[in-house]
Amino acid sequence: MSDARAENVERDVRNGGDLVVETLAALGAKTVFGIPGQHALGLFDALSRSELHFVSSRVENNSAFAADGYARATNEVGVLFLSTGPGALTSLAGLQEAYATGVPMIVIASQIPLDGLGARRKGMLHQLDDQKASAANVTKSQRLIQHASGIPSAIQDAWTEAVSSPQGPVWIEIPQNVLLDPVMVPQVEDALAEPFDNPPRVELVREAVRWLAESKRPVIVAGGGTRRGHAEAQLRSIAEKLRAPVVCSPGGNGAFPWTHPLSLQSWVEDRHVTEVLEEADVLVVVGSSLGEVTSNYFTLEPRGRIIQIDAEPRVLESNRPALGIRADAGQALEAIDTALTPELLSGHDSDWSGESPESVVAATLAKVMVRLDSQDLAKERQFMADIRAAVPDDMQTFWDMTISAYWGWSCWDARSGQFHSAQGAGGLGYGFPAAIGGAVGLSVQGKNSRVLAVSGDGSSMYSIAELATARQHNVPVTWLIVDDGGYGILREYMVGAFGKATHTELSRPDFVKLAESFGVPAKRVEVGEVRQALVEAFASEGPNVVVVETLLQMFAPTHL
Template identity: 50%
Template sequence: MAQHPGEGAGRRIGGDVVLETLAAAGARAVVGLPGQHALGLFDALRRSPLRYLGARVENNAGFMADGLARAGGRVAPLLLSTGPGALTALPALQEAAASSIPVLAISAQVPLAGLGGGRHGYLHELPRQSDSFQGVVKHVYTVRSAAQIAPAIVQAWSVADSAPKGPVLVEIPQDILLQNVEGVVAPIGGADVRQAVSGRDPQPLAVEIHAAAQELVAAERPVILAGGGVVRSGAQEELRRVAEQLDAPVVTTIGGKAALPWDHELSARCWIEDIATTEFLENADVLLIVGSGVGELSSNYHTFRPAGRVLQIEADLGKIGANHPCRGIHGDARLALAGIADELAALGVHSTPERRESARSAIRELLATVEQRLDGQDLATERALLAGLRAAVPPETPVFWDMTVLAYWAWSAWDASASDFHSGQGAGGLGYGLPAAIGAAFAGAGPTLAVSGDGGALYGIAELATLAQESLPVTWLIVDDGGYGILREYMEGEFGAATATELARPDFVALAEAFGVAAEKTTVADAPEAVRRALESGQPRVVVLPAVLRMFEPTHLHRR
């Protein structure tokens, strides 16, 4: 919001210090929702060069900040009020934590005299609001004087932006946000703030790099499992170099889908929910896991049992060896892979035609097995729809997937080599797609696609107002199957019948148009073309697809 004259334009209060510090740290925009105790923040917006994206629901604001951080490549500030306003953002912050997205939440608090007391009866008061965030964010800072505002935000920004990245909370009492700070706090700015907030990436120990390289050199069947940490650290080139030196096939997790181009001859793609991929990973005599904690989805629902040696590169110390015994390398993925590549080069390790052909043959066999399994499951509709959408969506278009059947397909089958692929599967909450896409478009990502089911769409429906108000180039594909489709399928498969999965829902086309957003209903056959037209319009668009889609067979249930 650009500065403009008006009542209070000459003031400088605690809220100004917040926004000055954010701008000095490198923020270009903030996301949020005003509230009574946060008015000092929002009054200061009138005097700030920072652009403002206003949400209608705090949880959606959190998802918008998530999208803003992913598309903008920097920490995204999230402005919240107290009590219900702050707590409503918790699911979005959980997603940011699970997916290592640097969101800096700045919450108002009741006046300083009421902090921790629970006796003053302030509106929205919680005796220990920060306790609700402790298990979700990386750290909580509570400001108790105007002089603490800038140092707290600088420290919080640095923590959010240090690997493993993630959300941080700074809470500031109402009276401190409103306090006149002229002559008390100097104007914030300068290169010193940028230097102070620089994120720190853990440097792997040389002895660990050397030992890992030695094990990889001795491997006969090395395989690499590349996770989201590879993409977040920008380690794609280092990954390719190591894979090519070792002639090692590369399987990716959902978050790591863009780690290696799918058309690379060493790409074994991302069918991590198929038993064939699980067994492919298990068959490696040395498995190098990079930037993944090998959680529930990446381990095919904890059925993965590696038979060989495991090397794990991970910036989050707590994830090393948490699920499988391993030789751990604590460090940033890019730094660690670069170190291993250099060690391999020093040892004279390079690709050979025999090893390369062996790897390519193993990959062909794996992907053929997956293809044959799909061919036997009568899934032509789903496969054609996803393939049609992938062909219709320009390669560079960011795509944000909610938790819906089509997204579950996309986790495995969407080629994300040339695009930004983002999914709410980190924490698995509904409602991620639209607000995250709005945040990315606001960051300047260009035409952006969000995909939701009708159940997830109802979580974010209020943000059609934001979309219309900002006139952002977001296309929202809503797959309307009349309920919680994936839960319906799970319950029918497990219990023979589904309960509480069927939903009454609005006419999404009419509802979107009521918000002033152009919308159309389509068919499975025409959906790719409808989405292509919508993206090309450069305007807010909603495409509604009435369809009941099926998932491919959950092969992890048939193990051993």
């Protein structure tokens, strides 16, 4: 066959779907999550001509969680392919988590043919009046591509938006005919998507530095934006220059060394820690809204001035008046750190009623331990300690909205691994599919890919079908299911509020037999055996499940 004839054959099979996968690959994508659909067939057929690795989930919401977990574990963009209508809508709860937490994702959703959009004259399967409007609350922006020639630029623009702070998912939908029709557009050879610069304003940095240089009792709250902005080194430098205690929010867990003398760890739901924040004359809040959890359920009443740094302008001063600095956390903290010179801080001194900041931190953590000692929580504390002891320092962990995760928000030492939970939006079912995505991403990067997912029996049923995904792709994920017979945290809330729980108890399967029916090894252990069971599971190949039947209780934070 002549070269000209070969070129014609190649051109005949290329369509809009090819432009999608070619652009994604040029931008650096390696893996795609999703489920095929009728209007997306052109998109999925193009995958057969691409080097992109596809991971097929069983429920679209779990595909979204998996793309989210991939992005968090790898610091890359998660990519999600969705079918029209029900498939697109089913993903929205997962996208809400990514949007609330600032996870960069590209969402490609199919659409009915262009000539039927908005008309309802065809009564087509899956048709919605305005599909992209459904995604408006859970994505940064939404695009409808009407011509194949616009696909590369639209995806490149969306990628740029997704990785620009505040990061988040971006929605693109492409009609069926645009995906299927042959194209004259040449093969995509390169694409560039650099994040927009998001530096702090000079005058705001100058004012913040002045406040900090004059402060006597500075304290720092490190939220999730600190991690997203890769600002850990700058955070530590500023804290040590100012001798400022640092507490991490659940989303910021891991941003500051757990055992550092200035670390209040992540006990934001403890009244003793809240009191230290209230005592600060300058409270620096980085990448956090001081929302429900971080403010200890809005009991926090700061008496000093607040400096709030966040890339999302809607977050600034949303809960407290502050010197609001709209900027990427990494860029803002780097500017502040540079400006806090030894000469400027030569007269800086602490005034914690005669105590050093390090002593205040040590005394506060001791009070936290005394409070826990008084609440008969030995089983819960040992359980979390056993999980921590079993998990290698660099292992990534993914936690569902379960009592174990609520403990983890406060007591988990992330070390060099990362702690990921669904704390942004709080939907159930996050842990296992996100862990699948994380493990897949780490494998692609050639890193230690074994990850841990932790769920309750209630939340695990949201994602139980993904056992098939884990088995099909032989994903190295260990799933710890803590079975307490119901929605444990809701049971505890209702008993606390009303003296009894209503409709929180659940009939559930034999999780061991169910996992084994998928071809996934599983074992049931006693609560005191969890450490050894996890160590053994981590040494195995592919997916596995550990089930612990126990009733855990939450600690009381001693609200005033």
